[in-house]
Amino acid sequence: MxxxxxxxxxxxxxxxxxxxxxxxxxxxxxxxxxxxxxxxxxxxxxxxxxxxxxxxxxxxxxxxxxxxxxxxxxxxxxxxxxxxxxxxxxRKRDHYQPSGLTLLIDSVQDPGNLGTLIRTADAAGFDHVVVGEGSVDPFNEKTIRSTQGSLFHIPVFQGNLESFVDKLKAIGVTVFASALDNATPYKQLTKPDRTALIVGNEGQGIRGELLSSADEKVYIPIYGQAESLNVAIAAAILMYHLKE
CATH class of the missing domain: 3.30.1330.30 (Ribosomal protein L30/S12)
Incomplete structure (x- = not known):
C-alpha cells in the first residue's frame, strides 16, 4: 500500500x-x-x-x-x-477514416460543454467526434466526467479542423456549419447519408476561415427573446435532425 x-x-x-x-x-x-x-x-x-x-x-x-x-x-x-x-x-491512437456522421468541434472552451457534446454525439448515433486545436482538452478530468463514459464509446480525434474538412469533402461528405448569418433553417436541410457538422466557440462561433469551407450554413430559429442557444443544446438539435 x-x-x-x-x-x-x-x-x-x-x-x-x-x-x-x-x-x-x-x-x-x-x-x-x-x-x-x-x-x-x-x-x-x-x-x-x-x-x-x-x-x-x-x-x-x-x-x-x-x-x-x-x-x-x-x-x-x-x-x-x-x-x-x-x-x-x-490514450488510443486510432486512425481517422471518414464515414457516416462526424461532429467537428471548433474552439469550445468549457469542459462541461465539450463533454456534453461528446456524450450527445454518442447518444445521437454519430460515428466520430473531432475536437479542434483551439478547444479544451477532451482528456481534461471535468470533460471526461461530463461525457459520462461516452468518451469510451465513440472515437474522438484531435487536430486541425481544416485538414479534417478537406478529407471529408474529398470523398463527398457534405459539411454543414452552425451559423446565424446567411444560413438555412435546419428543417429545410437535405440529409445526405454521409454528413459532417461543425459547431463553434461559445461566444464567437465558428472561425471565419473554417466557416467558409462548409458546404452549407445552418441555423436553429429562436422564437423567444434569447440571443442564442448553448452550443451543446444547439448541436443536440442538429445532430438528432441529421440522424433521423
Missing part, C-alpha cells in the same frame, strides 16, 4: 492533472466508479487501478491494482467527495 504523497508513482499520477503531461505520457486519469466501469468495459487499455484503502467495489480486475491510503487518494483526486477509485488509461 502506498502511504506517502512523495511516492514516485503518486507524483506521476498528479502530473496527469496537467494537459502537457497527459500529452507527453499518452495517458490520462479517470476517477469514480461509473467511469472506471465504463472504461473497463471498453477497448481502451487500462494501465492501473488505484483504490483507496478500505474500499470494496466488487470488480473483477485483471489490471494492476494499487492500494493507497486516504491522504494519497485525496492528493490524486480532483473531486470534492472522491469515491475512492481511479484508473490510469492509455
Amino acid at each position: 502506498i502511504t506517502s504523497v512523495n511516492n514516485s508513482k503518486v507524483k506521476e499520477w498528479k502530473k496527469l492533472h496537467k494537459r502537457k503531461y497527459r500529452d507527453k505520457s499518452g495517458t490520462f486519469l479517470v476517477e469514480g466508479l461509473h467511469l472506471v466501469e465504463e472504461v473497463l468495459k471498453s477497448e481502451w487499455k487500462v494501465l492501473e487501478i488505484i483504490i483507496r484503502d478500505g474500499e470494496n467495489f466488487n470488480l473483477e480486475l485483471k489490471e494492476q491494482v494499487t492500494i493507497v491510503n486516504k491522504q494519497v487518494f485525496h492528493a490524486v483526486s480532483q473531486t470534492q467527495t472522491p469515491q475512492g477509485i481511479a484508473a490510469i488509461v492509455e
Whole structure:
C-alpha cells in the first residue's frame, strides 16, 4: 500500500492533472466508479487501478491494482467527495477514416460543454467526434466526467479542423456549419447519408476561415427573446435532425 504523497508513482499520477503531461505520457486519469466501469468495459487499455484503502467495489480486475491510503487518494483526486477509485488509461491512437456522421468541434472552451457534446454525439448515433486545436482538452478530468463514459464509446480525434474538412469533402461528405448569418433553417436541410457538422466557440462561433469551407450554413430559429442557444443544446438539435 502506498502511504506517502512523495511516492514516485503518486507524483506521476498528479502530473496527469496537467494537459502537457497527459500529452507527453499518452495517458490520462479517470476517477469514480461509473467511469472506471465504463472504461473497463471498453477497448481502451487500462494501465492501473488505484483504490483507496478500505474500499470494496466488487470488480473483477485483471489490471494492476494499487492500494493507497486516504491522504494519497485525496492528493490524486480532483473531486470534492472522491469515491475512492481511479484508473490510469492509455490514450488510443486510432486512425481517422471518414464515414457516416462526424461532429467537428471548433474552439469550445468549457469542459462541461465539450463533454456534453461528446456524450450527445454518442447518444445521437454519430460515428466520430473531432475536437479542434483551439478547444479544451477532451482528456481534461471535468470533460471526461461530463461525457459520462461516452468518451469510451465513440472515437474522438484531435487536430486541425481544416485538414479534417478537406478529407471529408474529398470523398463527398457534405459539411454543414452552425451559423446565424446567411444560413438555412435546419428543417429545410437535405440529409445526405454521409454528413459532417461543425459547431463553434461559445461566444464567437465558428472561425471565419473554417466557416467558409462548409458546404452549407445552418441555423436553429429562436422564437423567444434569447440571443442564442448553448452550443451543446444547439448541436443536440442538429445532430438528432441529421440522424433521423
